[in-house]
Amino acid sequence: MDICNAFPDMCYIVSDKGTLIEANQKGLAVINGLHESPVSLPFSFFLTKNIRQYFEDNLKDVLSDDKTIRIEAEIEQLNKVPLSVELYLKALPLDINSSRKGCLVVARDISDRKRQELDLLRFTNLAQYTVNPIEITDPDGKIIYVNPAFERASGYPKEEVLGKNPNIFSSNKHPHGFWQKMWQTISAGKVWVGEVENKKRTGEPFFTQLLISPIVNNDRKVVGYFGIHRDLSDQKYLEQQLVHAQKMESIGMLAAGLAHEVGNPLASISSLVQVIQRTNDDEFTQEKLELIKSQITRISRIIRDLVDFSRRSTYEVQLTDINKVILDAIEIIKVSKKAKDISFNSALEDNLPLLPLVPDQIEQVFINLLLNATDALLDQAPGVPPYKGSKTINVSSTLMDDSLLIMIEDNGKGIRQEDLGKIFEPFYTTKKVGEGTGLGLWVSYGIIKSFRGEIRVKSIEGRGTTFTIRLPAQS
Ligand SMILES: Nc1ncnc2c1ncn2[C@@H]1O[C@H](COP(=O)(O)OP(=O)(O)OP(=O)(O)O)[C@@H](O)[C@H]1O
Ligand SMILES: [Mg+2]
Secondary structure, three states: OHHHHHOOOEEEEEEOOOEEEEEOHHHHHHHOOOOOOOOOOEHHHHEOHHHHHHHHHHHHHHHHHOOEEEEEEEEEEOOEEEEEEEEEEEEEEOOOOOOOEEEEEEEEEOHHHHHHHHHHHHHHHHHHHOOOOEEEEOOOOOEEEEOHHHHHHHOOOHHHHOOOOHHHHEOOOOOOHHHHHHHHHHHOOOOEEEEEEEEOOOOOEEEEEEEEEEEEOOOOOEEEEEEEEEEOHHHHHHHHHHHHHHHHHHHHHHHHHHHHHHHHHHHHHHHHHHHHHHHOOOHHHHHHHHHHHHHHHHHHHHHHHHHHHHOOOOOOOEEEOHHHHHHHHHHHHHOOHHHOOOEEEEEEOOOOOOEEEOHHHHHHHHHHHHHHHHHHHHOOOOOOOOOOOOOEEEEEEEEEOOEEEEEEEEOOOOOOHHHOOOOOOOOOOOOOOOOOOOOHHHHHHHHHHHOOOEEEEEEEOOOEEEEEEEEEOOO
8 A cells, every 4th residue: 555655646445345444644644533443444434424325335336347436425524524525446356365355445635626616506506596687708708608687688598699799789878988998907807897888689778887807717817707787777767757857847837937928928919810800801911810810829729738737736636447538548549540550459457446537638648649659650760661560559557566557559660769868858749840749748747747657668769669657546
């Protein structure tokens, strides 16, 4: 056995009964202290309990078949965690003269490898189940791993992103030097953190806080990059809502003042026109006065909308069956010539609670949303090929937790991401003069807010738009 002392591994010689006959210095050092006289004890005594029988069985096999067997095991150690080892078992004659066989057991320390395996397993589990999107790239920036949260958040299945550069998610919203600075930081081996706006597969924005850290090997060489995201969409949405609500409030005040200031002189112009009409017979003058009257009517309508928005409390609130209002609104829209090629589908949940609303106002909201959807189905987005399928508007209502959700969905021309923030502003319209004043959504927003509700929009250009209205269902 002396010769075995030069071995880097632990070596043991075991009898055909499984007792320890001899060990090299390394082998003895490991089991030292477990028993006063280790020699002549069964070798399996030094292994952890769960593996003892397995070792005995393999020993029998080795002695009968003359083969080499490799098993993984753990050797007990005094006052230390058991040592993970790989055991190689090989039968050998115990002495030259007799045919008595024994077994050489070589034990190789694999605790480092086991620890790494465990670390990897822990990381894989963490990455698999965390809600944080994770991406890993090679040193050239090619994606080599994304976790399920990343697939969910970005909308890309992993097959589509592996091997690509993360700039496929780029929204092009960041200034030129932004990503350059990030690369400088991480390729210098430092951690970079920043708020980023990326683009989902659908084209929608994806706001996250991103931390990128270089992965460095034992030789301090960068072998890849690790990126972890924290979703900021909800936070961004709330921030935008707050800004929006404040803007709406100030516009509301301005509109009320403006309506008053314009309304009064307009009323006097209108009565003056009537006076002249009554006192003048000239045909030309009469014709022009008619024109003035129709323009005054148009201005009055806009002013009425503005006043409606800012002075809504005079209407009477009643317990309202929302499904009935939706169906009435659909009927009204259906009769118009514009809607003749459009199919309307409604999926309305039965037995919804009645809500304290002003039915006429809520109907006005639905009519406006349905009219907008109709217009979007008849028009087409510039540069985007027209949709080939049938023109459809889907309306649904459901009760979810303490809220009633109403969705109005069309497969029309959609709204560009950069315009989504503007559509609730007064006088924002993409329609021709005379076809839209851009007050519809502004008024709708005000009405829904006044009932402590919320109106949200999601849209993909060229594919369609969905408006979701949430109304609190508790009285
Ligand atoms: N379903 C939709 N699909 C595509 N674009 C829409 C949709 N709904 C609204 N929009 C866009 O939002 C703009 C504002 O809508 P809003 O209802 O406030 O005004 P309008 O329809 O243009 O005019 P008004 O409703 O005052 O007659 C529209 O001009 C259109 O560009
Ligand atoms: Mg409208």
